[in-house]
Amino acid sequence: MSSWSNSPPTEAPADHKEPVVYVVDDDESIRLALDGLLRSIGLRVETFESSQQFLAFPRRDVPSCLILDVRLRGESGLALQEQFEQSGVRMPIVFMTGHGDIAMTVKAMKAGAVDFLAKPFRDQDMLDAVATALARDGERLAAERSSAVLRAAYDSLTSREREVMGFVVAGLMNKQIAAELNLSEVTVKVHRGQVMKKLAARSVADLVRKSETLGIQLPRKSS
Template sequence: MFIVDDDPSVLRSLSRMFQLEGYEVERFDHPRQMLERKPGPRPGCVVLDLRMPELNGLELQAELRRAGWMQPILFISGHGDVPAAVRAMKAGAVDFLPKPVGTVELLAAVERALAQDRAAIASEQEREALRIRFALLTPREREVCQGVARGLLNKQIAAELGTAEQTVRLQRGRVMEKLAVDSVAELVRLMERLGSPP
């Protein structure tokens, strides 16, 4: 967990509270300090103050994303700034909490952020495993795979590819085996998860 707040007393109290709850904490009293650090290990989250010198929380949010930080961000602010809250949420913040924020409310927001990050990591890992399986296909098997995912019959795929229907049937079997799917519906879902819908 990463905390950025230019108020030393807030920074100390937040750090202490999170550490008592068992979180590993890195804290920064200036937004530029965090930008000097490489993206942290995941899962995690970033707790940002909105109003800070030189670089406000919204600007830091944008800089962190540009620098490759993927952890969810939640804002805390002593100012009821609705436009800023809207901008933060549109830019991907998971929450925007007013100061002083209650312990229960803040911990709940952190848990939501961590759950979101864990889900994002699991989804990335699943897509990577699918990409590895898809990479096992030969170029012709990929063409057959695309045809099957589009709902074409073997003879239609064969006509498109200029090959024999029997050959397509064999290649289709290898595609299903390599991708570890049992049905066309599973194949279509797999292609969608890969970001290659038919």
């Protein structure tokens, strides 16, 4: 099986920002049926007969999911799922199989599969599974983008502003922070205001939540 790089996916043109459903199945009739079903509700679909074809295809940075046959010609869909996990790829997977068993289903679901549908499946069951998968991936992308924006905002802070932020999050008042850093209270107030502005923090509680998201370690107060 080809290796999967965890490098950023190739961006699609600006007019292709809708969700994408990828289908990997070595049965052409299944690929065609799923392509028609998913396009009938307005989804963008890309189909492949092997995991190699899929892995070579540039992914789009939009909500997406993979409909994957658990038994492909000469390879295993579960092996591709394991490769996703090892490479840090978090695209939701909906498995389908005509030969599934309980152990296989349990393994797939424990590894994060959204659903495991036995062929022949009801169209509505597949549509429901895809809707769940796309919603989950959309939430993930939104969280990652929000985190990236927050990290960029934190990186824009000066070293002094980061020091002040650490003490604010630790619960110190301006007067205490001034003593810790040997600054005037006015200077601390200015730095604190810049921190709140740059991180778009609505309150100290909001700043604390954002510092937790950033994984900032609190400073030690002098004795």
